[in-house]
Amino acid sequence: MKVKPKEKTPRRRAFRLVGLGLILFGCFIRVMDPYPVRMTRLIYFDILQRAMPREYNPDLPVRVLDIDEKSLANWGQWPWPRTLLAQMVENLGEYGAAAIAFDMLFAEPDRYSPVRLLNDPALAGVVTVEDHAQKMDYDVLFGLEVANWPVVMGTAARLSDEGNQVSPTAGIIEIGENPTAGLISVPYWTPIAAPLDRSTAGIGGVNVSPLGGTGIVRRVPVLWGGPSGPMPGLGIEALRVAIGAPFILAEGASDEEGIMLAVELGDFRLPTTENGEVWIRYRHDQPELYLSADDVMQTPDDPDLRAEIEGRIILIGTSAAGLFDMHLTSLGESVPGVSIHAQMLEQIFTGEMLSRSDVTAALELLSFVLLGLIVIAVMSSFGAVASFVAGGAAAGVVLGTSWLAFQNQLVLFDVTFPLMGGMANFGMLAGYLFVSTEREKREIRQVFSHYVAPEILDEMEVSGHRLQLGGETQEITVMFSDIRGFTPLSESVSATDLVALLNELFSQVGDQILKERGTIDKFIGDAVMAFWNAPLPVEDHPCRAARAALLMRKALTEFNASDVMRGRPPIALATGCATGQACVGNIGSRSRFNYTVIGDVVNVAARIEQSCRHVEYDILVSSSVHRLARQDLAMLEAGFVDLKGKSDLEAVYALVGDKTVLDSPEFRKLSIAHGDLVVAMRDRQSHVRIEKMCQRCAMMAKEIEPGLQRFYLSLPGRTADFRSDVQSSQVVFSHHGRERQSSA
Template sequence: MAVKITDRIGRRLGFRLVGLGLILIGCFVRIVDPYPVQMSRLIYFDILQRISPRIFDPDLPVRVVDIDEKSLTAWGQWPWPRTQLGQMVERLGDYGAAAIAFDVLFAEPDRYSPIRLLQDPSLSGILQVDRSAINLDNDVKFAAEIVKWPVVLGVAARGSESASDIVPKAGLVEIGENPAAGLVGVSHWTSLAPPLGESAAGVGGVNVSPLGGLGVVRRVPVLWSGPGGVMPGLGVEALRVAIGEPVYFAEGSQDELGIMLEVGVGDFLLPTTENGEIWVRYRRDNPGLYLSADDVMRDADDPALRAEIEGRIILVGTSAAGLFDMRETALGESVPGVSIHAQIIEQIILGDMLSRSDVTAALELLAFVILGVVVTVVMSSFGAVASFIAGGMAAAVVMAISWLAFQNQSVLFDATFPLAGGMANFGLLAGYLFVSTEREKRVIRQTFSHYVAPEILDEMEANGHQLRLGGETQEITVMFSDIRGFTPLSESVSATDLVELLNELFSEIGDQILIERGTIDKFIGDAVMAFWNAPLPLENHPCRAAMAALKMRKALDVFNASHLMQGRSPIALATGVATGAACVGNIGSRRRFNYTVIGDVVNVAARIEQNCRHVDYDVLVSHTVQQVTRSDLALLEAGYVDLKGKREPEPVYVLVGDTDLAGSADFQALQAAHLSLLAAIREQASQAVVAERCDECARLAVAVEPGLTPFYRALPGRAADFRAEIHTGGPLFSHHNGQRKAAE
């Protein structure tokens, strides 16, 4: 007993060590953080936002002036002349905009400037202008207009060296160990056509993701590290200009270099990632955010438009399809890039900022470890089912913590890794438990196989090792199938080839029995015995057995066409099926027994199979089978036959086909002709009439089942099998026997 306890403790300890190893591997994977782990985390955060997106507040001081299709139709293709944009700035300024930020680029001088047009060699000899207009420059006029108002111009990151260095307009105060050193870097910014850069109140980066970044926009850099200094993003720069702040505050780690914690602008604090990005808390795109540029450009003073612009931060951008500024959000929407800048300003003003710190990541790892420990300890002590329940409860707690943290604190807590890691641990540990258990079962099975038959072991496993002699009486369907002409076949091949042939054949036909959920009782030389409705109840089991016989017929055709039968005569089967009561159970001695069936129905099925030669057809079924399946199968009456051990002949039926065949027009015609033939026989019509109707049936059978042709050819010699008086034991009974013996 002490040895058993020691073994049990040793196995449990080994199991827990395996669980601990899996937990350590999971921790290593989370620290390395490969791409699949990152993507699952990001997708989970998207799902959180889709479940509970931010609500649009029309009272927030942010609007987008949209250069939409309507505006392009009214004012011409993009880019518009800078004089026209100056008019837009003037209109927005007059309407009282707190800040005007352009999410468009002014990298090159205006091509519509008179000075530029006159410098074009193809136009210099054509255009004639007043000398006073020669030096007119639209960029100068645009700069003269924007200097009057709080205008922010946009620049974009680019990789080429053809751009000029852009100097930020705002100062930066760093707190900590140089937090700006870890910002997302930009090699070069697009230039601003002179003198626009000097006239603007602010300059901001229009990119919503690092250079080359594609796909869903989840994080947007607030500050960029550029060649001319730290450049703010367009949205936060527009906010700074609107509130009149000259500097940003960047707070970083006091112990590590280049770690950004948060950015301050005025009274607003923005928690950031260590490289200066913020998580965007999205809302559904709303038409209330947008004002058409066409409406702004109209000369008439519109009080409703003034109410939308006055005191608000105005972002100028485009949603026109041809200008390619559409980006995908975490909510699965495609929105103009300027809308993302607007949403950043909204969430800064609301203070609804998503955050995710190293502490959160550490708590996620701790949640994974706790889940792994719960799964390991419970499974090692109480098994897989208890572990699944306990792990499921722990996973539900993790999910609840993640949701509450997002909903109430705007904290992004990743539940995917603890859950996925916990499930992976559960699956691997369950697999380990299964393998170790199966190994023990194999050892026991190998030991017992020296003493009992394999089928007994199967039932021992199924019934908890509680076996006893005896059985129970129930209705079953029995099938016997025998190879015709086996003796000539065995004489024509070697014993080795014969065994290979039989194994292949029994595999083919045995599969059909199993497909129809039959139980193969035994192989008896060149025959197979199977039964249905035991050990498990089976609905419509006579039909199942009949369908198995039909499938065996098709499988035999395939087998006869295989390479094993090349150069050999085709194999034929004779199959008998009967339904009746039998005793099903373990039958034998107390030391060795078999699971089998005993009863009259077994003998009936075996004798019906033997009469296939007499009837000259391959599949015969008993009257009990026909009574149950006549509406589902194509059956034809085959008369009464003698069964060895039976006092009176038994009615049998040939199985022609399945339900589809039974409903076909060809079979219906054959069935009508068959009934006419039987009527002629029972009315004792002349031999000529019987022969004529047999020929008619044989002709119709070609289109239904060619195997019926021998059946109808032999039928005139079996006319006595169909006489109505046979089953009564009357005078024709002995006449029938004598007639059949004479025929034989």
């Protein structure tokens, strides 16, 4: 019967409709621009700046006079008397500063003025001054000095209306439809103490972000909206005073009110956001930008200092830790707020102004739509892999365009939203394919779960349902572990309880095997078989198998102490491990097969496990395991044992512990004593001497591994297992036996 394939066109049409719906939803999200979308965009802009920060140019006419820790140490704690500040202004003016801008507030009268100290009730009768100084006001002296030089005073935004109203000294000329209506608004400005408000050449806002703003400073307002009209920022006002411009030109949109486009000041033009902010293109903070206030206060006339000040705008701020004026930049650096004003002035002088317009935002949205359409079209026609390649190529084009736009034009083009939109479309369609594939897998599992193990089903899924008979030869480590004393236990509990008990025991034992990356082959009654290094390669597989045996020993101790075994005889395990070549693969008939191992190493491991009763120890390993893992495990020679079906005797070793036990001083002593004991048995020394040596080793082993005591107590009866001539005679006997059989 020929089965007609399902029609793909309806599913393809559904793919495309859902994809288009996702694109429309994404456009709606972008227009709403929620906080996560904005923050992702801003973080990407920070990455662009960190990848290519602005270079510092020491020739630019901007410097910061830093009231640093050294200045505070030499001139006293802040605030300083206004007489010191007057001296600072005078020194800066005489050095030829083009403008002196204070990134600090003078909201209150100077408390150090004699006229105020005498009026302080707390100091009445304590402070006395000469008659001619009783009416001296340091604010008046400071104001007189400020009036002589191009000084800009700072004011800060505040929420309460206290003190006199602050009016800007700069004239603002507006072009367009009332562009200053959309400026970031400040409820009130911090007043400037008289007579400084009348003496200063300019007043500017010191804030670098709106009230309540925290985190990274990415944009700085050039103009603020205030109760007395637009107020320039400190940096732009310092520039106006430095070049002697009487006004600032605010350029706005001609067809829409409250949209700021740019600010012009003399020959400088600053593109702004619609609310009057400037994107700061940061550079790394440079020590060369800063001058110490202590140097200006102490040096009468220094040619080097004059070269740094003359003709430059001097911004006075602080980097002292206790004055709390540090801000985080897009480069991840914490800098003084005055440094941000300085960096804004630097980029005005260099013309390196970052820009981002509505056209840029529209192009970002268009990129999002195009990426979504590419993903939908390619995946619905050619599948997920082709869609991933095509979408990745388109995303690379968008990312490259963004980088080139920033590198060459200083345009901030966001790629995060277009890329996330493309990935969302890809994820949606890939999810559909995943659901379809999972449905097919469930159908296959439902059919085959009655015939094969779940592990084989997993391999069928990985290999594309192309399992076949056969295997490959490789080195593996095999473990057999059997319950000792199972018969008495089975006689003491019902069959139902016995099955539940075995299930719980094998669960705990199997967990230890899986923890060491082993593969559980099968459970055989009261025994378990596992192997390592297949189907996936496992480094140090002999060591891992041995460690699994040690973990099983520990898990068994906890199992015997659990409530399940209360009132029942304890269970013991006998475990044997061997390493060798084996055929690993799918073995069985064409209609039904198992993933297992076949080889002599399997028989060796099984026979070593059976030898645990003869050796009187619970974990034995072959000589191959000992050879490959002796640097990481504590093992002791346990003699030669006769393995059923093997012509030669097999050397086995008792596994005592892990690397910690191996490196312990106690085991080193035991190992030396054990070696002496083995030599004594091979040299056929007296039975009495061997018994004493066994007792001594048993006492030493008590604190290391209590199970070794039975091992040592049985050694006097097993001295022949350690003699090399026993193995050779056994080999001769085996050969003679085979010859006799051949003759018969």
